[in-house]
Amino acid sequence: MVKNLRLRPLSSIGIAVTTLLISGGLAVQPAAAADLNDIVPSTPQALQPTPETATDQFIVGIRDNAAQAAAVKAENAADQAATKLGVSAESASVNATGGHVIKLDEALTPSEAKLFVETLRADPAVAYAEPDAIMHPTAHSKDYGYTEQWNLWDNFSGVRTPSAWNYNQGEGVVVAVVDTGITNHPELSANVLPGYDMISSAADARDGTGRDPDPTDQGDWVPAEECEAGSPAESSSWHGTHVAGIVAAVGNNNIGISGVAPKSKILPVRALGVCGGYTSDIADSIVWAAGGVVTDLPVNPNPAKVINVSLGGVATCSATYQNAINFAYNAGAAVVVSAGNSNRPASDVSPGNCENVINVGASTKAGARAPYSNYGTAIDITAPGGDMTNDVTHGILSTLNYGTTTQEEPAFAFMQGTSMASPHVAGIAALLFAAEGNTLTPQLLEQQLKESARPLPAGCAAGCGAGLVDATTALKKFGGAAPLPAPHQKLTDFNGDGTSDVVARDSNGALWLYKGTGYGNWRGGRTQIGVGWNMMTAVEAPGDFNGDGYADVIARDGNGVLWLYPGNGWGGLLGRTQIGAGWNVMTSIKSTGDFNGDATADVIGRDGNGVLWLYPGNGTGGWLQPRQIGAGWNVMTAIDGVGDFNGDGKADVIARNGSGALLLYPGNGSGGWLAASQVGAGWNIFNAIEAPGDFDGDGKVDVLGRTSSGELVLYAGNGYSWWLYSEQVGVGWNTMNAFL
Numbered sequence: 001m002v003k004n005l006r007l008r009p010l011s012s013i014g015i016a017v018t019t020l021l022i023s024g025g026l027a028v029q030p031a032a033a034a035d036l037n038d039i040v041p042s043t044p045q046a047l048q049p050t051p052e053t054a055t056d057q058f059i060v061g062i063r064d065n066a067a068q069a070a071a072v073k074a075e076n077a078a079d080q081a082a083t084k085l086g087v088s089a090e091s092a093s094v095n096a097t098g099g100h101v102i103k104l105d106e107a108l109t110p111s112e113a114k115l116f117v118e119t120l121r122a123d124p125a126v127a128y129a130e131p132d133a134i135m136h137p138t139a140h141s142k143d144y145g146y147t148e149q150w151n152l153w154d155n156f157s158g159v160r161t162p163s164a165w166n167y168n169q170g171e172g173v174v175v176a177v178v179d180t181g182i183t184n185h186p187e188l189s190a191n192v193l194p195g196y197d198m199i200s201s202a203a204d205a206r207d208g209t210g211r212d213p214d215p216t217d218q219g220d221w222v223p224a225e226e227c228e229a230g231s232p233a234e235s236s237s238w239h240g241t242h243v244a245g246i247v248a249a250v251g252n253n254n255i256g257i258s259g260v261a262p263k264s265k266i267l268p269v270r271a272l273g274v275c276g277g278y279t280s281d282i283a284d285s286i287v288w289a290a291g292g293v294v295t296d297l298p299v300n301p302n303p304a305k306v307i308n309v310s311l312g313g314v315a316t317c318s319a320t321y322q323n324a325i326n327f328a329y330n331a332g333a334a335v336v337v338s339a340g341n342s343n344r345p346a347s348d349v350s351p352g353n354c355e356n357v358i359n360v361g362a363s364t365k366a367g368a369r370a371p372y373s374n375y376g377t378a379i380d381i382t383a384p385g386g387d388m389t390n391d392v393t394h395g396i397l398s399t400l401n402y403g404t405t406t407q408e409e410p411a412f413a414f415m416q417g418t419s420m421a422s423p424h425v426a427g428i429a430a431l432l433f434a435a436e437g438n439t440l441t442p443q444l445l446e447q448q449l450k451e452s453a454r455p456l457p458a459g460c461a462a463g464c465g466a467g468l469v470d471a472t473t474a475l476k477k478f479g480g481a482a483p484l485p486a487p488h489q490k491l492t493d494f495n496g497d498g499t500s501d502v503v504a505r506d507s508n509g510a511l512w513l514y515k516g517t518g519y520g521n522w523r524g525g526r527t528q529i530g531v532g533w534n535m536m537t538a539v540e541a542p543g544d545f546n547g548d549g550y551a552d553v554i555a556r557d558g559n560g561v562l563w564l565y566p567g568n569g570w571g572g573l574l575g576r577t578q579i580g581a582g583w584n585v586m587t588s589i590k591s592t593g594d595f596n597g598d599a600t601a602d603v604i605g606r607d608g609n610g611v612l613w614l615y616p617g618n619g620t621g622g623w624l625q626p627r628q629i630g631a632g633w634n635v636m637t638a639i640d641g642v643g644d645f646n647g648d649g650k651a652d653v654i655a656r657n658g659s660g661a662l663l664l665y666p667g668n669g670s671g672g673w674l675a676a677s678q679v680g681a682g683w684n685i686f687n688a689i690e691a692p693g694d695f696d697g698d699g700k701v702d703v704l705g706r707t708s709s710g711e712l713v714l715y716a717g718n719g720y721s722w723w724l725y726s727e728q729v730g731v732g733w734n735t736m737n738a739f740l
Contacts, residue, residue: 056107057132057278058116059099059320062125093200095280096287096294097323101132101200130318132278149257150365151384151396151424153497155570156457157367157468159383159424161260162498163549163569164471167479170261170430175247176289176304176333177423178282179240179311181217181270183401185410187249187256188241188266193302195268198285198294204273211297215268217241220275221405227275235404240268242415243310245399246423247430256412257397260427260471264434267304272311282311282351283324286335290328303333305433308426309351310338310419317354329356334442336360336426338418339374346378353378358429358446361464362386362421365394367457373418375462381449382456382464383424386416396420425449428471435479448478472496472569476549492541492693492740494551495571499523500693502704503541503553504739509534512736513571520696520714521729529572530565537584541740542591543601546621553740554591554603560584564621579621587634592641593651596671604641604653610634614671629671637684642691643701645679646721654691654703660684664721679721686713690739698724710734 093101108116113131120129152161174193182192195215199205206218219236226233244266251262271277271285288294291303307328325335337357340349352359352374359378362370362385369375370385386395395414402408432448433440440448450466452474460467492500499518505511511530515523533539538556545552550567555576557563562580565573583589586605592614595602600619606612612630615623633639638656642664645652650669656662662680665673683689686705695702700719706712712730715723733739 055113055131055278056104057280058102058104058113058120058129059095059132059280059318060102060120060129061099061127061319063127094295095320096284096292097320097327099128099280099320099323101278101280128319130279130320131315132280132320149397150394151386151420152258152260154365155495155497157363157365157384159260159428159469160472160496161258161428162472163493163496164428164431164475164479165262165498166549167475168263168431168434169251170248170264170427170434173261173264173306173430173433174267174302174304175261175264175426175430176267176269176285176307177240177244177247178269178271178285178289178307178309179243180220180237180272181215181240182244182266182268183217183238183241183407183410185241185245185399185401187253187399187410188244190250191248191259191262191264191266192244193265193267195270196285196288196297196300197270198281198288199270199273199277200281201273204275204277205270206273213298215270217270217401217407218273219403219406220273222274236401236406238401238403239272239310239419240270242398242400242413243308243419243423244268246396246420247308247427249399257399260424261430261434264427264430265302267300267302276313277311279318279320282309283320286324287327290331290333292327292331303331305333306426306429307333307335308423309335309357310417310422312338312340312349312352314340314342314348315350317350321351322354322356325351325354325356329442332438332441334358334429334445336422336429338362338422339379341372341417342374343372344374345376346374347376349374356442358425358442358449359465360418360422360425360469362416362418363456363464363468364458367468369456369458369460369462369464370416370418370421372416373421373464375460375464377463379463379465380446381425381453381466381469382460383421383469385418385421386414388414388416425469428469428474431471431475432478435475448474452477492543492551494541494567496550496569497523499697500695501551501571502690502692502739503529503539504733504736505533505536505539506735507534507737511539515571516692516695518694518697520702520716520727527571538586538589539738539740540589540591540603542603542617543593545601545617547600547619554579554589556583556586556589558584562589566621577621579623588639590639590641590653592653592667593643595641595651595653595667597650597669604629604639606633606636606639608634616671627671630673638686638689640689640691640703642703642717643693645701645717647700647719654679654689656683656686656689658684662689677721680715680723688739700724704729704739706733706736706739708734 117129151158197212197215202210221236224233248264248266249257249259251258269285271282284294289304289307335357337352339346339352339361347353359380361379361382362373363382364387388395395416400411400413402411453467454470455467494501499516501516502514511533512526513529514526517523536555550569552567553565560583562583563576564579565576588606600617603615610633612633613626614629615626636655642654650667652667653665660683662683663676664679665676688706690704700717703715710733712733714729715726718724
């Protein structure tokens with residue numbers, strides 16, 4: 001499973017980091033690379049709403065199917081309509097959906113464009129006519145910064161990817177990113193396939209060639225007044241690189257971040273350049289990405305199953321867009337679109353208002369609709385887009401570039417927008433395609449995403465579709481059987497963020513969850529998850545005892561009744577079920593993980609005579625026949641299942657004797673033992689010993705010990721029967737009379 005990576009100062013890994021301040025239309029030069037903990041983020045600006053933009057291109061469909069006659073008719077119709085407005089048609093070409101792209105000698109305002117289109121439509125030879133609208137990225141770059149990715153692991157407002165990664169990480173699925181192209185980045189390179197530059201205009205593409213097989217982002221910086229009257233100067237956004245990182249940044253490589261589907265492949269298709277991109281280029285990009293034929297271009301050898309389109313403009317859904325989307329849809333490729341940032345009905349913005357797309361709104365770290373996000377009945381689902389109004393780290397962290405105009409060093413940055421929300425959904429779609437293969441259609445995918453979504457925690461009266469997309473629930477419902485944890489893993493991830501946690505009971509009977517970061521410390525404050533637990537004489541974490549994929553708790557009451565409290569995967573517990581009686585004969589009850597090799601969680605118990613018993617779990621919350629596995633264990637003052645401590649793939653047990661020696665009893669994988677060995681001395685200073693699994697995130701199981709003064713000490717296992725180091729990870733734990 002890919003874990004959430006602790007972000008190092010990027011200067012320490014050779015990646016430049018900047019703080020970008022946008023003020024008065026001028027970009028201040030980036031700061032020198034530094035420890036990101038020392039960088040004070042600048043005040044972010046508000047997102048620009050989805051624009052209505054002038055255009056100098058139009059798309060005309062002709063009723064005559066003969067290509068040559070159709071081209072002549074399209075040009076004649078355009079010439080006649082242009083004459084009425086005092087402009088002239090300069091050139092014509094055919095796009096992949098059969099429309100004729102007519103370029104005028106000057107751009108028309110939205111009102112002039114409307115008149116031009118109405119004139120064209122009056123010609124009986126014209127089947128349809130529409131502006132070749134210029135689309136813009138639906139995000140805005142803010143400050144560079146450093147934090148972990150709340151949007152992935154936060155069970156409150158994130159998409160909950162860590163538990164979904166138990167199923168797959170998007171292996172073999174191609175996700176096309178129709179955007180500004182891509183820059184070189186160590187978090188992306190391994191996952192990037194050969195793409196295409198679909199920008200027809202060499203000037204807009206800035207590469208001097210127009211369409212070509214190089215999708216490298218040449219930068220979309222512009223001086224003031226470049227795009228339209230009053231438009232400000234802007235630095236290059238590197239928008240496509242940021243979107244690609246959200247989908248498929250390589251995980252678990254000790255660089256910085258992880259994508260939603262970190263083993264999927266990115267197909268970069270460049271359609272946005274200087275001042276945005278034309279509908280005709282974007283539509284051709286969708287067709288090409290899905291494996292369709294585009295005139296004068298080679299066929300895409302890696303057709304995408306998911307096509308992310310994080311762009312839009314205020315317009316009705318054009319025939320050109322709808323034809324391209326329908327082609328992809330019928331080819332089995334899901335088109336995922338950002339809904340736009342105008343805080344208006346999403347039905348106003350194209351291509352999100354087209355049929356057969358998955359239209360995505362944006363939410364915040366607080367679990368509310370983002371204040372900029374479009375809304376309403378045209379929204380299909382919502383995903384994190386961030387809100388950097390008060391805190392830059394509440395944006396979405398992903399890959400970017402250091403350059404303000406042309407490419408420089410790779411970097412990471414926070415951005416916000418529905419552009420950031422859409423690739424979350426595209427990434428989860430990749431996980432579902434990896435799980436279900438060709439049986440999954442775009443229609444079924446949309447249904448599954450909606451059925452597995454959860455309500456926005458803060459609500460959404462304006463309309464956020466089916467709710468917040470949920471990777472874990474989607475994969476649990478539709479991803480097939482999850483690979484079981486390896487036999488040596490003790491499952492203590494109670495809140496579903498992919499890291500080991502600790503549950504403790506205080507002297508008042510309150511049960512608390514302490515969330516681990518995966519780096520040997522704690523994430524935020526503790527959370528109370530139960531009361532009245534002082535009636536329990538033993539509490540233990542057996543892992544996933546009932547087979548639902550979530551960590552559970554078992555507890556014995558004063559009458560010897562054993563209860564199962566199923567975890568809900570979010571850090572809470574469901575209603576209890578009795579799973580045993582007469583357990584008051586046991587002086588110790590401990591979980592071992594899978595001790596007998598049948599891929600289900602087991603429990604061991606020591607009775608008053610020192611006999612050790614194995615109670616094999618049946619995988620559904622009950623037991624198989626127990627059997628004796630040891631005698632003379634009453635000399636032990638502490639026992640715990642430690643997981644695979646010696647690296648042989650089998651669950652082990654540690655025990656402390658009366659002299660304070662810590663002994664390892666290696667399991668043989670079938671419910672028995674190999675020869676014991678001593679792995680520590682002086683352990684009688686601890687009044688409690690527990691194994692939380694891999695607490696420090698190095699892939700090896702660890703042990704926690706509590707001293708009589710309440711200090712909690714981590715002993716980091718080295719993976720082959722000894723310790724790497726020990727360090728204090730808590731104080732005041734003498735208020736706890738049990739922890740697990």
